[in-house]
Amino acid sequence: MNSLAKRLLLDSKQGILILSPAQEEKRNQLLQYYSALYRVWGPQHWWPAQSRFEVIVGAYLTQNTAWTNVELALANLREADLLSVEGIRKVSLGKLQSLIRPSGYFRQKAVRLKTFVAFLDEKYGGLLDRLFAQPTLQIREELLNLSGVGPETADSILLYAGNHPVFVVDAYTRRILDRHCILPGKADYEEIRELFQRALEPAIRQQEFMLANGAPMLEAGFRGTAHPPSVMSTSARTALVQVYNEMHGLIVGVGKNYCKKSQPKCDDCPLQRFLPGVK
Numbered sequence: 001m002n003s004l005a006k007r008l009l010l011d012s013k014q015g016i017l018i019l020s021p022a023q024e025e026k027r028n029q030l031l032q033y034y035s036a037l038y039r040v041w042g043p044q045h046w047w048p049a050q051s052r053f054e055v056i057v058g059a060y061l062t063q064n065t066a067w068t069n070v071e072l073a074l075a076n077l078r079e080a081d082l083l084s085v086e087g088i089r090k091v092s093l094g095k096l097q098s099l100i101r102p103s104g105y106f107r108q109k110a111v112r113l114k115t116f117v118a119f120l121d122e123k124y125g126g127l128l129d130r131l132f133a134q135p136t137l138q139i140r141e142e143l144l145n146l147s148g149v150g151p152e153t154a155d156s157i158l159l160y161a162g163n164h165p166v167f168v169v170d171a172y173t174r175r176i177l178d179r180h181c182i183l184p185g186k187a188d189y190e191e192i193r194e195l196f197q198r199a200l201e202p203a204i205r206q207q208e209f210m211l212a213n214g215a216p217m218l219e220a221g222f223r224g225t226a227h228p229p230s231v232m233s234t235s236a237r238t239a240l241v242q243v244y245n246e247m248h249g250l251i252v253g254v255g256k257n258y259c260k261k262s263q264p265k266c267d268d269c270p271l272q273r274f275l276p277g278v279k
């Protein structure tokens, strides 16, 4: 982890990050994005998976490919009864490659899945419970040390498989921030993550209040990228994790449906009123 990442994580933990007025303004904007999107779309039910290990496999397979291709690869693994730690451990590399072929870069991804299971076996006796019982920072560092695991994959695994409170930054997040002149698209991953984590603090307090008072969840309206409820999307989690979970899902909804790489559909987008220059 680079020094900026370490400093931001430390500052975040200790709550001592001092923000400039410009940073405060950016934070407020992001909180408004969350409120606006959640109001129109409701819960997105991420991640569509039946187990923590399925989330992990999906996080690897989704690198550089569309989710529809990942679904085909996951279906192959499920049909072969290999979508488990034990399954990936025992299957031959060649067979694994052919099963996950639809997800692209299948040779590389098969080796990486095997590497993850070898790491889990060696360090945690093959048990995800033991891995996810470790402190967030420790798991993050260990995941980042594995071949083929960058910050987005590590954080997806932490947040969606482990229910650890880490916001996931993806290409859609960068595109929206860039187009709305909040941060350049090439901004440091940790800077973006920190900005979102700070921005969402009031939403987390509201979520805590709702949970404490048994408020019903909103029903999803138009479904940005909402998935049907799954074992993983309905698992118990803290308000902090829930808000990071939703925000990432909502952003993917904007990216997939409106904020496309070319020809964004700003006129129909729920974030249009926040676009600089739009009154």
Ligand code: SF4
Binding pocket: 176, 179, 180, 254, 258, 259, 260, 264, 265, 266, 267, 269, 270, 271, 272, 273, 275
């Ligand atoms: S599509 Fe939406 S998020 Fe993207 S630039 Fe336009 S208004 Fe902003």
